[in-house]
Structure formats: structure tokens, C-alpha cells
Amino acid sequence: MPKYILHRFCAAPMLGATDRHFRSFVRFLSQKTFVYSELVHCHAITKGNYRIELAENAAAHPAALQLAGCDPQSLGEASYAAYQNGFDEINLNIGCPSPKGVVSNFGLCLMDDPELTAECVRACVQGSPLPVTVKCRLGSNPEYSKDKLLKFLELNMAAGCRCFIVHARKADMQSFDTAQNRTKPPLDYEAVYRLKQRYPETEWILNGDIKTAKQAQEHLQYVDGVMLGRALYHNIFLLASVDSRFFDLPDLIHSRREFLIQKAIPYIQARLDKGKPLSHFVRHLLSLYQYQPHANAWRRFLAENAYKPGASLDVLYKALEIAEGV
Ligand SMILES: Cc1cc2nc3c(=O)[nH]c(=O)nc-3n(C[C@H](O)[C@H](O)[C@H](O)COP(=O)(O)O)c2cc1C
Incomplete structure (x- = not known):
């Protein structure tokens, strides 16, 4: 099966929400929805005791482990641990607009350091045989230019990332807190459609305020996949028709x-x-x-x-x- 099929419909990583139990429920409702773990800092795996939890975490295939961090060696080791524990993909979080991320240099602020991000991607690629994807935004701040974005993306492609999940808005950490940055600044879906046109060999997954299966299907005319976060968490039964709608398979559950x-x-x-x-x-x-x-x-x-x-x-x-x- 072509790889993009796997990503056609994705359940977003959401700290405090999409834990392994939620992901198991997702799997009961849909066999093909690609699930993402909550953000895990690589040091929690390589220096802490999160490694023990990894085995239980991977149960809901296809599943990605989302890693945060900026230490290539630790990320490489963490990606190997994910591989050993049965995950299907490593996803690097380069989009989280949290003050903690700024202090510890992970998440969104790495969009301002594309060379280091690419090093992190390369370390994950070399650390395990798993595909490595990047979840990012259209920019780390309102002034983030198109040229800067293209440089960020191209360096990461060169490092081995073949799939980007793009929350289709920039961030604005000066004006808004983490939660507000999920509804502001405005969305720009067309910018992601244009990325697909510009780099057709790369997989593009669109994320941000997609609320219904119908909206998701419309976006799929322009991108390879969609990722839903809040709309899924707040209406989990939406998943029951995903296999037939998006994968042409019989649904697993009917009521x-x-x-x-x-x-x-x-x-x-x-x-x-x-x-x-x-x-x-x-x-x-x-x-x-x-x-x-x-x-x-x-x-x-x-x-x-x-x-x-x-x-x-x-x-x-x-x-x-x-x-x-x-
Ligand atoms: C409660 C909550 C926790 C989140 N935690 C993460 C996270 O751990 N990693 C991540 O990449 N994004 C995280 N996000 C962002 C979502 O993955 C997604 O990008 C964002 O909510 C926009 O998608 P949506 O409009 O479909 O919800 C979180 C969002 C929410 C609401």
C-alpha cells in the first residue's frame, strides 16, 4: 500500500488527552486512522523512566511516537527505543508554542534554527529504520517569511523528512498564550496546498480547525492527508465512519x-x-x-x-x- 494512504486521516497528538487509552479507543473505531502519541521529551526516554511505558504505548498501530527535544544524540536513541517498542513512525514536534519549549529549546522555537532541526531529523533517521516526520507551523511568528519557511522545509527534507504535518497558521507567542495560539493567528490552508504543489514528492498533512469529515474530504483534493485534534476529541464517534469514507474499507463499528x-x-x-x-x-x-x-x-x-x-x-x-x- 502506498505510504500516503496511511496518513490520509490522522488523530493529532494532544498532551493530556490522546494517551494510550484514547488511542486504543480510536483503534476500536477505525483501523486506519493514524494515531500520534502525546509529546514526549527525548530525555524522558533516554534519561528518565518513560522507556518503560513505551511498550504499552505502541499498541494502536499505525502509531507514531511524537518526540520533542533538541539534542540529536538523545533523539536518535529515543527513536531507536520507539522502533524497538513497535511504533511505526517518529514525529518531531517543531510546532508547540509553549514557554517551556522556549526555555528548553524544543517545539516551535526550533523553526528559528533550521540547521539544528535538520540535525535532529538526521539523528532520528539514522537512529532507527522508522520514517521520520515533522509537525510544524507556517512560521514561528507573524513576520516569519516564506523564504525562511522554504529553507526550514528544504533543510529538513535533505535530512530525510519526507512528510510534514503543518498546522496551517503561524504562531504569535508575543501576543497569545499556548491555548490562544491554537485559534490565532488566522489559518492559511492555501499556503499548505501550495507547499504540496511546490514539493509534490513530499507528503503534506494539513492540520488546524478541521471540524468535519466533509471538510477533511475537501482538503484531501489538495494535500495527502488531514490531521484532526479537538474535533475528534470532542466527537470521538466521528471515527466510526473514517474507514469507509477515507480508505474504502468496511467500518468496524456501527453504533x-x-x-x-x-x-x-x-x-x-x-x-x-x-x-x-x-x-x-x-x-x-x-x-x-x-x-x-x-x-x-x-x-x-x-x-x-x-x-x-x-x-x-x-x-x-x-x-x-x-x-x-x-
Ligand atoms: C489540549 C491540547 C494538547 C496538545 N498537545 C500537543 C502535543 O502534545 N503535540 C503537538 O504536536 N500538538 C499538540 N497540540 C496541538 C494539536 O496537535 C493540533 O495541532 C492543534 O490542536 C490544531 O488542530 P485542531 O484544530 O484539529 O485541534 C495540542 C492541542 C490541544 C488542544
Whole structure:
């Protein structure tokens, strides 16, 4: 299968949201959606104890490990650890507009140091046989020029990056905080379409405020793939029709009830048996009935009951009755 097919529809990395449980739920709903781990700093793997968690993290193929950092040697080692633990891709985070990133020189600020970024890409390419992709923006600040962007991209292509995921806006860390930088400055989808025209051999994945499958399909006329973050997290059942819509495959799941009873509940039960709290899992299911008649009642019941100490699956069964209007 051509590689671009794998990237046609991607679930965005979101720290604090797209953990391994969420990614497992994604996989129950869609076999082809490409999932991205939350950002992991390479030092957490090479110097900390995150290596231990990696094995559990890779379960939902196809899956990328998203790495942050600016230390080529550590990134190379971390990419090998990802390979050993069964990930399918290394994704370098060069787009995160957080003050922490500025202090530690990772994320967005690396767009201002394309030579170092390329070194990091090269280290990951040499560190493992996995493909290396870069997630970036159209610029690190409002004045970031087109020439600067092209230089950044070309140096990274030369270093071995064949696929860019572009959040289709620049950043503005002077005026906005991290969260505000996800809705401002304005989006420029056409700029990403033009990158695809300029570099047709490279894969281009468009990200930023794509809200529906229909919008995603429209973008796919101009780019190789789309990546959805908030719209998916806030409406997880959107994934149930991704395989048929985007990959011409039969869908895995046909109703929310089927998803819960056949997939999510057995998955959660196995983990409750090991002492994990219900809330770890239920938080990813709050959006399951989004846009359905009893969506609010479902969410409210879970929010009020699933977080209580010792909450059992009974809470989920009861919520299901409420959501289905039984
Ligand atoms: C809560 C939250 C956490 C995020 N964490 C990450 C992250 O760890 N790595 C990353 O590259 N982007 C992260 N992002 C950005 C998203 O991946 C995505 O680029 C952004 O939300 C725009 O896409 P969307 O409009 O489809 O949500 C995060 C976004 C949100 C809302």
C-alpha cells in the first residue's frame, strides 16, 4: 500500500488527552486512522523512566511516537527505543508554542534554527529504520517569511523528512498564550496546498480547525492527508465512519452501543481489575454521544459519578441507558 494512504486521516497528538487509552479507543473505531502519541521529551526516554511505558504505548498501530527535544544524540536513541517498542513512525514536534519549549529549546522555537532541526531529523533517521516526520507551523511568528519557511522545509527534507504535518497558521507567542495560539493567528490552508504543489514528492498533512469529515474530504483534493485534534476529541464517534469514507474499507463499528459493549467496556474492565480508576477511561468517552439527543445527560451523569472513588462499570451501564433513552 502506498505510504500516503496511511496518513490520509490522522488523530493529532494532544498532551493530556490522546494517551494510550484514547488511542486504543480510536483503534476500536477505525483501523486506519493514524494515531500520534502525546509529546514526549527525548530525555524522558533516554534519561528518565518513560522507556518503560513505551511498550504499552505502541499498541494502536499505525502509531507514531511524537518526540520533542533538541539534542540529536538523545533523539536518535529515543527513536531507536520507539522502533524497538513497535511504533511505526517518529514525529518531531517543531510546532508547540509553549514557554517551556522556549526555555528548553524544543517545539516551535526550533523553526528559528533550521540547521539544528535538520540535525535532529538526521539523528532520528539514522537512529532507527522508522520514517521520520515533522509537525510544524507556517512560521514561528507573524513576520516569519516564506523564504525562511522554504529553507526550514528544504533543510529538513535533505535530512530525510519526507512528510510534514503543518498546522496551517503561524504562531504569535508575543501576543497569545499556548491555548490562544491554537485559534490565532488566522489559518492559511492555501499556503499548505501550495507547499504540496511546490514539493509534490513530499507528503503534506494539513492540520488546524478541521471540524468535519466533509471538510477533511475537501482538503484531501489538495494535500495527502488531514490531521484532526479537538474535533475528534470532542466527537470521538466521528471515527466510526473514517474507514469507509477515507480508505474504502468496511467500518468496524456501527453504533455507539456496539462500541461500548463490545470494545470499550471489556477494555476498561480488564484495567479496573488491575486497580485503575474508572475516570482514567471515562474522560475519553464524554464526547461519545456528541450531537445526539441525550448527549448532555450522558456527559453529566458520567462527570458526576465516574470520578467517585471506587466507581464501577455500573456507572457506564447506567449512563448508556440514559444516553440511549432507555
Ligand atoms: C489540549 C491540547 C494538547 C496538545 N498537545 C500537543 C502535543 O502534545 N503535540 C503537538 O504536536 N500538538 C499538540 N497540540 C496541538 C494539536 O496537535 C493540533 O495541532 C492543534 O490542536 C490544531 O488542530 P485542531 O484544530 O484539529 O485541534 C495540542 C492541542 C490541544 C488542544
